[in-house]
Amino acid sequence: MEKKIINLGIFGFGVVGQGLYEVLNRTKGINARIKKICIKDPNKTRPIDQSYFTTDPNDILNDPTIDVVVELINDTQAAFEIVSTALKNGKAVVSASKRMIAENLPALYQLQVENKVPFLYEASSCASIPIIRNLEEYYDNDLLNAVEGICNGSTNYILTKIFEENLSFDVALQQAQDKGFAETDPTLDIEGYDPKFKVVILLLHAFGTFVKPEQVYNFGISHLNDFDIQFAKQRNCTIKLIGHIRRSNGNVHAFVLPHLVKEHNLLFDVYNEYNGILLESAFTDKQFFVGKGAGGTATGSAVLSDISALLYNYRYEYKKIKQQNQPTFTNDVQLKVYVRYKSPEHVDLASFYNITEKYESPECRYVVGTINLQKLVDSAWLQNKDVNLLVLE
Template sequence: MSKYKIGLFGFGCVGKGLYETLTTNNDLDAEISKICVKNKDKDRSPIASEKFIFSADEILNDDSINIVVELIDDAEAAFEIVTKSLKKGKAVVTANKKMVAEHLPELIALQKEYNTPLLYEGAVCGSIPIIRNLNDYYASEQITEVKGIFNGSSNYILTKLFQEGQSYDEALKEAQENGFAETDPTLDVGGFDPKFKLSIVIQHAFGISVSPEKIFNWGIQNISDEDIRFAKERNLKIKLVAKATAVNGQLSLLVAPHYIDSDNPLYHVENEFNCVLINGKYAHEQTLIGKGAGSLPTGLAVLADVASLTKEYTYNYAESRNLTVQEDLSEVYLRFDDPENVDLSVFENVSEKFVGQKHGYVIGKISLQNLKGILEKAKEGANVIFTSGKSAEIELSKLTYFYA
């Protein structure tokens, strides 16, 4: 009989990945005792039907269960499950990035109050152990920047757009069929998913709590053929990049599409892979690459947390650094359908401008606040792609074309 009994909430893509990786792993003294699901009529063979239950209390009130794994898609229900589990002294593993990001200060306080651990490696970048590395290996590093591709679904779509010339709708449909994107893909393609992940990473990299609401995010859903053509003419690619950069006591935060050149490690990261770049005072730039979406890669990350709990592992939250979150000027490519929606006077400078019969664009430096105003006014008739900030991806102004 296994020493560690697991109560599992949810049996979707990641839950099935956990079940497969655990049941085919003979080295871990743990087993899934009960699986709580909502749909009573769904066929889940060949797993025995008696494994499945339909009331959370059957896990929460079962004293034989000492590890709770939460893998449902409802963030508020997940928070309730995790909270009750910690209060009952049950160690918890979760992969719900929205729940963790929105409640992290409360979750840290609960762990301290009830002396019960919570691990969530599977919530950030799939199979890449970014939280563990920040918590342990980089504990003595003075990190200056963490950035990268944090969402496998959007990266898969962008790969199909650039490498195979698929339309956005075709690429999205294929991502959904392969289990990389949800039926409602808004969290992924809108940049919300990587924003939640970045919020969690900030806590472990810089020791401060930043609500996801304070992080600017812009997704890939408005990328047009013109934006892709612009990139290909200059030998660039578009990647959805999440970044947190600390300079002179200020922390700038951003999730948005970026133009990337071939000298950047992110240029070569394709399909459902994620990539995290960590910059620090001592180690300088480190690169971690791995699958960021899919049942087994994320299931493995959850399994690794379960294995860590059996060895009494906990997070050591870094002391808070004296940093102020600040929005700074950024160089952007702003493409628009109607020039009346773009007030050029709010740009600090403009290095290139083009206005055609069906679309136009401007390249220049602008504050996030003014950029938000333009995007809100233009709605679907505009798109923005960043080029550089405090830490440059590329300086697009060096590649600009001039029109007589």
């Protein structure tokens, strides 16, 4: 596609779609223009000319002059159908739909192989951080040890407000929603589903291993209370919701859990809606990337970087899938955790491998100990709103 102008067909004109429009409009160096935007509601007032819009997906999917389909809608099932059809029609696709991608990675991988067209989705994982492309280009899977970080802007915003401005959870959540950082359904964020989708995507690009979202354990920040916050502050720590992927002995484990983070940790200073990703590898030791993980123009500019990469026919090579030594996904790993609860029948202390600290007061109890990740996956007791968990470093 070199030297020619790329015609874009866009699905969705919400926060990210409008962000992309703005970014594209102000970026002079890119040979791409919007030809058509497919939206659901034809009667909604739009900030740009009506001639851009259609409600018929086929106006984009069957238009031979449209080179690239940009999929930016919220409906997971509809998004998958649009992306599949576009790929089958031989169009390059750029998408920001982490959930749709995470849930359909094997099928999408096959589709882009069979139809020999690029499918790029940098914006789906940590928005403005070019993490997928770095994993694709910089690491052989036997050299990479771990990928971990803060990959949800809205929970990080909430946690920042709680720790830096002493706001309550509810007030901080409301602020995040007012600023447009929280997703349509805030439980996806605060219960750790959104970062889990990113973990699933990053795991494939980091280690070549396909996992389903339901295989990856997630526990968010909705159980957090003042006692936990004081526990962290007394130890000069903060709390961050961290997606974690680590390879060891031919296996790889992954989870999304709230962590107690010490001051020397690079993730400590990732504030507000920013995301931060830490890579550990044999040759470069640690690499750290920080950037805005939410917001229209930050995500829009990640989408634009994919469009820009299509101009030189870039596509993900998925080299690690093709190699022989992909690690096997496991939940069999020991974690050092703090578990806070109200009364002894709320938790199953017998499921701990060991317990090194135990605290009791009339208001609250907690233990610090080691527990196998599989036990957390199997535990019903963690569903109790009066129980919280934090991973310790």
